[in-house]
Amino acid sequence: MSAQKTLFDKVWDSHVVHNIENGPQVLFIDRHLVHEVTSPVAFLGLKNRGADVLYPKRTFATADHNTPTINQHLPVEDPLSANQLRALEQNAKEHGISHWGLGHEKNGIVHVVGPEYGITQPGATIVCGDSHTSTHGAFGAIAFGIGTSEVEMVLATQCIMQPKPKKMRINITGTLNFGVTPKDVALYIISKLTTSGATGYFVEYAGDVFEDMSMEGRMTVCNLSIEMGARGGMIAPDKKTFEYIKGREFTPTGTAWDKAMAYWKTLKTDEGATFDKELSFNASDIEPMITYGTNPGMGMGISKSIPNADQVEGGKATYEKSLGYMAFNQGEDMIGKPIDFVFIGSCTNGRIEDFRAFASIVKGRQKATNVTAWLVPGSHKVESAIKEEGLLDIFTEAGFELREPGCSACLAMNDDKVPAGKYAVSTSNRNFEGRQGPGSRTLLASPLVAAAAAVTGKVTDPRELMEATVN
Amino acid sequence: MAYDKFNILTSSAVPLPIENVDTDQIIPARFLKATERKGFGDNLFRDWKYNSDNSPKESFVLNNPIYGGKILVGGKNFGSGSSREHAAWAVYDYGFRCVVSSFFADIFRGNCLNVGVLPVQVSPEFLHKIFQAIETDPKTQLEVNLQNQTITINSTGESESFDINEYKKGNLLNGFDDIDYLLNIKENIETFAQNTPL
Numbered sequence: 001m002s003a004q005k006t007l008f009d010k011v012w013d014s015h016v017v018h019n020i021e022n023g024p025q026v027l028f029i030d031r032h033l034v035h036e037v038t039s040p041v042a043f044l045g046l047k048n049r050g051a052d053v054l055y056p057k058r059t060f061a062t063a064d065h066n067t068p069t070i071n072q073h074l075p076v077e078d079p080l081s082a083n084q085l086r087a088l089e090q091n092a093k094e095h096g097i098s099h100w101g102l103g104h105e106k107n108g109i110v111h112v113v114g115p116e117y118g119i120t121q122p123g124a125t126i127v128c129g130d131s132h133t134s135t136h137g138a139f140g141a142i143a144f145g146i147g148t149s150e151v152e153m154v155l156a157t158q159c160i161m162q163p164k165p166k167k168m169r170i171n172i173t174g175t176l177n178f179g180v181t182p183k184d185v186a187l188y189i190i191s192k193l194t195t196s197g198a199t200g201y202f203v204e205y206a207g208d209v210f211e212d213m214s215m216e217g218r219m220t221v222c223n224l225s226i227e228m229g230a231r232g233g234m235i236a237p238d239k240k241t242f243e244y245i246k247g248r249e250f251t252p253t254g255t256a257w258d259k260a261m262a263y264w265k266t267l268k269t270d271e272g273a274t275f276d277k278e279l280s281f282n283a284s285d286i287e288p289m290i291t292y293g294t295n296p297g298m299g300m301g302i303s304k305s306i307p308n309a310d311q312v313e314g315g316k317a318t319y320e321k322s323l324g325y326m327a328f329n330q331g332e333d334m335i336g337k338p339i340d341f342v343f344i345g346s347c348t349n350g351r352i353e354d355f356r357a358f359a360s361i362v363k364g365r366q367k368a369t370n371v372t373a374w375l376v377p378g379s380h381k382v383e384s385a386i387k388e389e390g391l392l393d394i395f396t397e398a399g400f401e402l403r404e405p406g407c408s409a410c411l412a413m414n415d416d417k418v419p420a421g422k423y424a425v426s427t428s429n430r431n432f433e434g435r436q437g438p439g440s441r442t443l444l445a446s447p448l449v450a451a452a453a454a455v456t457g458k459v460t461d462p463r464e465l466m467e468a469t470v471n
Numbered sequence: 472m473a474y475d476k477f478n479i480l481t482s483s484a485v486p487l488p489i490e491n492v493d494t495d496q497i498i499p500a501r502f503l504k505a506t507e508r509k510g511f512g513d514n515l516f517r518d519w520k521y522n523s524d525n526s527p528k529e530s531f532v533l534n535n536p537i538y539g540g541k542i543l544v545g546g547k548n549f550g551s552g553s554s555r556e557h558a559a560w561a562v563y564d565y566g567f568r569c570v571v572s573s574f575f576a577d578i579f580r581g582n583c584l585n586v587g588v589l590p591v592q593v594s595p596e597f598l599h600k601i602f603q604a605i606e607t608d609p610k611t612q613l614e615v616n617l618q619n620q621t622i623t624i625n626s627t628g629e630s631e632s633f634d635i636n637e638y639k640k641g642n643l644l645n646g647f648d649d650i651d652y653l654l655n656i657k658e659n660i661e662t663f664a665q666n667t668p669l
């Protein structure tokens with residue numbers, strides 16, 4: 001066996017507690033993030049088993065999935081949501097777990113607040129009962145989503161059973177074109193791999209494009225790893241990573257910091273280490289992306305036209321069903337299609353950088369009258385930054401309102417639902433049938449594309465508006 | 472949570488020849504608000520099964536009395552998307568004990584194994600044969616034999632073997648669960664944790 005290890009090997013192998021013969025490995029979990037929707041049955045299971053939470057200090061709870069994004073100071077109206085929020089609070093209290101519930105100053109989407117408070121660190125293993133846990137891989141952590149039985153397992157034992165995934169490296173070299181954001185990079189990769197192209201793999205992203213990316217951008221890319229089927233994605237930590245985490249609440253300090261840094265600096269793939277699969281793309285081939293179908297793999301450059309069934313992988317019947325749901329036809333352009341809703345937010349694009357991008361286009365313009373826009377910060381910290389940086393003033397002048405943090409219209413568990421038949425340009429992560437409300441039709445895109453749609457009322461190439469701003 | 476032991480399952484099957492069936496279709500997010508595991512079967516494929524006024528969509532396979540059984544046969548990349556275990560619960564609670572496809576999404580596959588639903592991955596060719604057999608005779612019987620790791624179309628005798636790791640196979644055959652196993656090696660875990668600072 002070669003001595004050279006990948007970044008993934010280094011982190012994974014150092015967390016193996018036990019090997020089960022002809023079975024999975026037992027992996028120690030450093031940090032477990034918990035939210036209100038996928039945890040109540042796990043806590044109930046723990047109770048029925050007479051077990052306790054083994055390491056409450058390694059467990060962090062926040063409410064995000066079904067929380068309202070207006071009037072958070074009032075009691076939650078939906079009795080079922082209120083019941084789940086109450087259950088989380090009680091379970092956290094009973095087991096001594098820190099709980100950042102609705103109204104707490106640190107509340108926000110679990111994958112936004114984890115990094116904000118330094119819970120997310122290089123070399124850590126992080127799980128959560130949510131598939132977008134892959135977000136935390138941006139820091140060189142192994143992070144992935146788990147089911148509720150596994151949430152119970154981690155609560156009870158701080159371990160998870162998993163066969164070691166295969167390894168894939170995706171290299172993108174060069175410089176991104178004008179108007180191309182990390183979201184476009186991710187949607188481009190998914191459009192090339194399809195939604196099952198990385199199933200069974202853990203992905204490492206490498207090359208200039210990811211090195212040049214901000215931490216927020218890296219989080220967006222790693223977040224979307226699950227949308228090509230990968231359990232997770234990760235990027236080797238570098239100076240940018242260390243600067244981001246330094247001084248945050250749960251970040252080590254003093255000698256512990258020095259010790260951690262010495263270890264973190266070793267977290268990169270060794271020269272000569274091998275991957276089960278390696279793919280390379282050129283940054284110059286990527287343009288602003290938009291999806292036209294009902295899975296995140298059905299994306300294309302915004303200036304292109306919708307492919308014909310014979311140009312895409314997979315069955316014709318499935319493809320036609322998908323376009324039928326969207327009421328789009330093969331060969332049509334996306335540019336110019338009227339839209340009804342715009343959503344900026346979610347664990348994919350609900351960070352400060354995303355709101356800066358959105359503001360850069362809506363500044364000095366007006367929201368189109370036919371558009372309902374939901375601007376939902378990923379956390380209170382993001383919300384505060386939006387206000388402090390003057391972005392809120394830009395939004396207000398342009399006719400937009402800012403809501404309170406939560407997952408919101410990404411999965412529409414609260415009241416932020418797109419009505420049946422309506423089109424939403426959304427910065428979130430899934431365009432599945434009914435994802436944003438029964439019958440809703442979602443076009444996934446970057447904050448720039450969302451902003452261009454918000455001010456024009458139709459699908460618009462953001463580069464046109466950006467050029468106009470520059471001129 | 473305890474589930475029925477799995478050994479040999481012989482049953483007719485429900486065909487769903489659609490690719491990339493995601494967990495938002497299997498159970499839409501608005502039905503994830505329970506704090507107990509019950510009643511999820513009623514909302515399996517809710518928005519494919521019912522119109523917005525709750526009238527049944529006649530064309531959907533689960534509303535067609537010709538089809539039934541404990542095996543669900545789906546197209547490639549079944550269970551993609553969200554990690555919600557509620558999708559596997561809904562499949563189980565509806566009465567399915569086995570899902571057959573030519574490819575499964577990772578998290579869904581793991582969730583199925585953890586709740587007592589056997590995911591059986593077959594070749595695209597064999598999947599096609601199963602769909603054809605059901606089309607010819609909706610009551611056609613499939614036999615899934617976990618001990619031997621085989622799936623057979625009884626009417627034609629055609630058979631294929633499938634993979635499952637020995638550990639998980641043992642769990643399903645005996646109705647064991649992972650947490651009991653891990654609680655038995657708690658001392659190892661605690662020793663490991665001592666060397667792993669927060």
